[in-house]
Amino acid sequence: MSATTVLVTGAAGYVGRHVVKALLDRGAQVVATVRPGSRADVDPRATVVAADVLDPDFRLADLGSPAPATAIHLAWQDGFTHNAPSHLLRLTDHFRFLTGLADSGVGRIAVLGTMHEVGYWEGAIQADTPTNPLSLYGVAKDALRRSTDIALRDRVELQWLRCYYIYGDDRNNQSIFTRILEAVDRGQTTFPFTSGKNLYDFIDVAELGRQIAVAATAPGVTGTINCCTGDPMSLADAVQGFIDTNRLPITLEFGAYPDRPYDSPGTWGDAGDIRRIMAEFG
Template sequence: MSASQHAASVVVTGAAGYIGRHVVSALLDRGHRVTAVVRPGRGGVVDPRAEVLEADLLAPDFDPADLVRGEPDAVVHLAWQDGFSHNAPSHMLTLSAHYRLLTAVADLGVPRISVLGTMHEIGYWEGAIDADTPANPRSLYGVAKNALRAGLFLALADKVELAWLRCYYIYGDDRQNNSIFTRLLEAVDRGDATLPFTSGRNKYDFIEVRELAEQIAVAATTPGVTGILNCSSGEPVSLADQVEAFIAENELPISLEYGAFPDRPYDSPAVWGDASRIREVMASAGAAN
């Protein structure tokens, strides 16, 4: 933490999730006080240094005032249902509950709100994604996140410091993920010698989950940082190169069966986040990036 920053009181929703657990630890490591909000029964998986609040945030009878009793400096909203299932109906069915929760939190006086976004808001795009890239999402997940982003900026931009933290392709802690890296580990567990694969030529923006958590922790607690930030590496890497590196680094006894699956026609040949702004934020905070 730089000299210009101070320890903040931060509420993190979705704190027991794949990303959330790492964000909680990153905030605590930077000296902040954290209330980790988890679904009932999930409190045991978060960093024990955090205060845990078990609650169903999206339930109609949940009182948003319960989130802000300690008058937090910031809320980091990571909670989302079925994030690994991009066309689950729940994305649309719970959209209004997320909007209701976050607008209520703003009305209760929380000065700073950060919300996790996704590159899937954009849909098909070739090249770098920046804050002005037009959105045309192609999944229910992307549609719901895009609608939440648009609605929150219309409703809250003049009331609170609002940051939309758009993330990309995440790896690391892969037993908790649902990615190609998870499938590789599961294939090795089964004793498979090969894994059916695409051509692997498409290029994406890969970011390790702990690095992403550090970016989120810094952006969410830096006063004055608002708008859309691409929490990403900013570097396009081919899927084949990333997966082959993962296999080598982990010394996995498996190889890729290239061409077993066709490349999906709706996947961009190359897409990545414009990371210039998050790099500036990290540098100003004295954080490694």
């Protein structure tokens, strides 16, 4: 791909660091924003700027000129705490920032979404699957998706990149894999678990970073795109595989916790679009 400038917010976050690396590996020039005071590592090839993009006084011009061709908005507070009030309290800040990008001349905007927008669903999630979120995180993300579509779809090339169950780089995550590593650190030899029968779409964070980098810079590609594998796997198989691969001295205690009645027995992303995008532009 030819060199183009891409703005990445939340660049020091769990997903952000992998997106920045993937963009740089593809030859993009990256302006990476991090929260003021952040000490997280960001690829040194990027131009790193400490800025609170959700502050009402933030202006894109503060990052320098000209305006980036593409913006990938990953920044989100309390992403691992699904019922934190901050999701709704900061919703207007995200909307103001995204519409401000369009006002400043950014022509392509990609925003990170989540399967939690959909709520309870059995089977493959399509781009147009009806949404009925069951957490404040899902409600806020879905509201941002709907509102930016109304406000910006006729002004910019707009993408909503919906992600699923992310693993990898697990010391910087807060997933079941992270909790297992922490249990091993504490010297536990067993880990209380559910039945593990539920099926999910697990994607390595490095692969997710590549999918986001390719999709967000693919000319003419707009709308909701599932960033996923499309291959459902049981939670038990995924976790046991993680333990075996990393040779962890811990055993799963199946059935120690009941399965949650509001969890789908199986839900995953339809990967048809992202596979086509990766084949054509990757």
